[in-house]
Amino acid sequence: MESLKVLVVDDEPNIRDLLSASLRFAGHQVLTSPNGTDAIAKIIDTQPDIVLLDVMLPDISGFGVTKKIRSMGIETPILFLTARDETEDKVTGLTVGGDDYVTKPFSLDEIVARISAIMRRTGKDSDGHSVIRVGELEMNEDAHEVTVKGEVVDLSPTEYQLLRYLASNPNRVLTKAQILDHVWEYDFNGEMGIVESYVSYLRKKLDPLSTEPLIVTKRGVGYLLKGPKG
Amino acid sequence: MESLKVLVVDDEPNIRDLLSASLRFAGHQVLTSPNGTDAIAKIIDTQPDIVLLDVMLPDISGFGVTKKIRSMGIETPILFLTARDETEDKVTGLTVGGDDYVTKPFSLDEIVARISAIMRRTGKDSDGHSVIRVGELEMNEDAHEVTVKGEVVDLSPTEYQLLRYLASNPNRVLTKAQILDHVWEYDFNGEMGIVESYVSYLRKKLDPLSTEPLIVTKRGVGYLLKGPKG
DNA sequence: GATTATTCTCAGGAATCTTCCAGATAGATA
DNA sequence: TATCTATCTGGAAGATTCCTGAGAATAATC
Numbered sequence: 245m246e247s248l249k250v251l252v253v254d255d256e257p258n259i260r261d262l263l264s265a266s267l268r269f270a271g272h273q274v275l276t277s278p279n280g281t282d283a284i285a286k287i288i289d290t291q292p293d294i295v296l297l298d299v300m301l302p303d304i305s306g307f308g309v310t311k312k313i314r315s316m317g318i319e320t321p322i323l324f325l326t327a328r329d330e331t332e333d334k335v336t337g338l339t340v341g342g343d344d345y346v347t348k349p350f351s352l353d354e355i356v357a358r359i360s361a362i363m364r365r366t367g368k369d370s371d372g373h374s375v376i377r378v379g380e381l382e383m384n385e386d387a388h389e390v391t392v393k394g395e396v397v398d399l400s401p402t403e404y405q406l407l408r409y410l411a412s413n414p415n416r417v418l419t420k421a422q423i424l425d426h427v428w429e430y431d432f433n434g435e436m437g438i439v440e441s442y443v444s445y446l447r448k449k450l451d452p453l454s455t456e457p458l459i460v461t462k463r464g465v466g467y468l469l470k471g472p473k474g
Numbered sequence: 475m476e477s478l479k480v481l482v483v484d485d486e487p488n489i490r491d492l493l494s495a496s497l498r499f500a501g502h503q504v505l506t507s508p509n510g511t512d513a514i515a516k517i518i519d520t521q522p523d524i525v526l527l528d529v530m531l532p533d534i535s536g537f538g539v540t541k542k543i544r545s546m547g548i549e550t551p552i553l554f555l556t557a558r559d560e561t562e563d564k565v566t567g568l569t570v571g572g573d574d575y576v577t578k579p580f581s582l583d584e585i586v587a588r589i590s591a592i593m594r595r596t597g598k599d600s601d602g603h604s605v606i607r608v609g610e611l612e613m614n615e616d617a618h619e620v621t622v623k624g625e626v627v628d629l630s631p632t633e634y635q636l637l638r639y640l641a642s643n644p645n646r647v648l649t650k651a652q653i654l655d656h657v658w659e660y661d662f663n664g665e666m667g668i669v670e671s672y673v674s675y676l677r678k679k680l681d682p683l684s685t686e687p688l689i690v691t692k693r694g695v696g697y698l699l700k701g702p703k704g
Numbered sequence: 705g706a707t708t709a710t711t712c713t714c715a716g717g718a719a720t721c722t723t724c725c726a727g728a729t730a731g732a733t734a
Numbered sequence: 735t736a737t738c739t740a741t742c743t744g745g746a747a748g749a750t751t752c753c754t755g756a757g758a759a760t761a762a763t764c
Binding site for chain 3: 735736737738739740741742743744745746747748749750751752753754755756757758759760761762763764
C-alpha cells in the first residue's frame with residue numbers, strides 16, 4: 245500500500261502514541277488530535293486520506309465531528325473507535341459508504357488491516373491487493389478465507405490475525421513479544437505462552453495441507469513463516 | 475451503473491449529508507439544495523439526471539417544485555421523500571412517468587436501489603443490470619423476485635433488502651454494523667441482534683433450496699454471501 | 705374490523721473461542 | 735550422557751459469540 249496521510253483523534257495520549265508508532269511503522273504519515281474541535285480544524289486544513297476517530301471525546305463527540313465535516317462536503321472515510329460496552333447500537337447511519345468501526349481495546353494489526361480494507365473499498369488504494377500470498381498459503385482479506393494449496397482452512401479470529409501477521413512478514417523472525425504486541429489487544433495482560441499455543445493450533449491446521457512446515461521455530465528468538473525464497 | 479448527477483433537496487442538513495456521502499460512495503456526482511427556490515434554480519442550471527426531493531420544504535413544497543419545472547418542459551425523474559404519516563394519495567397522483575417516492579426514515583441502500591430502478595425504467599441507464607446473480611441465487615430487481623436454482627423464494631421486504639446487500643457484495647465479509655447501516659433505516663435504534671435474526675430467517679428460506687449454504691458466518695467479523703469462485 | 709404478515713426483542717442453549725496449566729518433548733549445554 | 739531450558743500440545747474452565755424459538759407490538763391486507 246502506498247503511503248497515506250492518517251489523522252488519529254483520541255483524548256488518551258497512550259492510544260495516540262500507540263497508533264502513531266504503529267501506523268508510522270506501516271509506512272503512513274500520521275497526524276494526531278486530542279479533541280473534536282481541533283480534529284475538525286486539522287481535517288479541513290490537512291485533508292487526510294483517512295481519520296481514526298474516537299467516539300468519546302471531551303468536547304464534541306466523534307459523531308458530531310462526522311456530521312460537521314460531512315456537512316462541509318468532506319467525504320474522507322472514517323474508522324470509528326468505540327468502547328465495547330458503549331454504543332454498539334448507536335452506529336446506525338454513521339458508517340456510510342466505506343466507513344467502519346472497531347471496538348476498544350483493539351489490536352494494532354487489526355487497525356492497519358481495517359485501514360487497508362477501507363482504502364480498497366473506496367478505491368483510493370491503487371495496488372489494492374486483498375490477497376496475501378506466501379508460497380502455498382493464500383489469505384483473501386475480503387472474504388477472510390485462508391487456503392493452502394487451494395484447500396480451505398477454517399481459522400478462529402485470533403488464529404487468523406496471527407497468521408496474517410506472520411504472512412505479512414515472510415521469512416522474517418518475529419519475537420513472541422512482537423507478536424503479542426501486534427496481534428493481541430493492547431491491554432492484554434497475559435503471558436507469552438499463549439503465542440506458543442496459537443502457533444500450535446495453526447500448525448495443526450496448516451501443516452497437514454502443506455508440503456513442508458510453514459511456521460518455523462527459531463529457538464530462543466521467535467517464529468517465522470517460510471516463504472518460497474530466502 | 476454509470477455515474478449520475480444527483481440533486482438532493484432537503485432542509486435537514488443531516489439527511490443531505492447522509493445521502494450525499496452514500497450516493498458519492500455509490501459513484502454518483504451529488505449536488506444539494508436546502509429549499510425549493512434554490513432547487514428550481516439548480517435544476518435549471520445544472521440539469522441533473524435525477525432529483526431526490528423532500529416534500530416538506532420551508533418555502534415551496536416538493537409538489538410545487540415539480541409543477542414548476544414540469545411546466546418548463548423539464549422531464550427529469552424525481553424521487554420524492556415523504557414523511558410516513560403524510561397521505562399517500564397526495565403523492566401517488568404526482569408520481570407520473572418514471573417518478574417514485576420513499577417514506578422517511580429510509581434505509582440508504584433503499585435509496586440507491588430506487589435510483590437504479592428509476593434510471594432503468596426511464597431508459598437512461600444503458601448497462602442497468604436489473605438482475606443480481608450469485609451462483610445459484612438470482613434476484614430480479616424489477617420484479618422483486620428471488621429464485622434459488624429456479625425455485626421462487628418468498629421474502630419479506632427486510633429479508634429482501636438484506637439479501638440484496640449481501641448479494642451486491644459477494645465473497646466479502648460485511649460486519650453487522652455495516653449491514654445495520656445499509657439495510658435498516660437511518661434512525662434505527664436497536665441492537666445488532668436483529669441482523670442475526672434476519673440472517674436466520676434467510677437461511678431457513680434459502681438453504682433448503684441451495685446445494686450448499688449461501689450465507690456464511692465469519693465468527694467475530696460478520697457474514698458473507700458465498701459466490702461461485704474466489 | 706378481523707385476520708394475517710412482519711418487525712423486533714429477548715433469553716436459553718449450543719457452538720466456538722480464549723486462556724491457562726501442566727506434563728511431554730526436543731534442543732542446547734556442560 | 736545428564737541436565738537444564740525452551741517449546742509443544744492436550745485438556746479443561748470460563749468467556750464470548752451465535753443461533754433460534756417464542757411472543758409482543760406494529761403494520762399490511764382483506
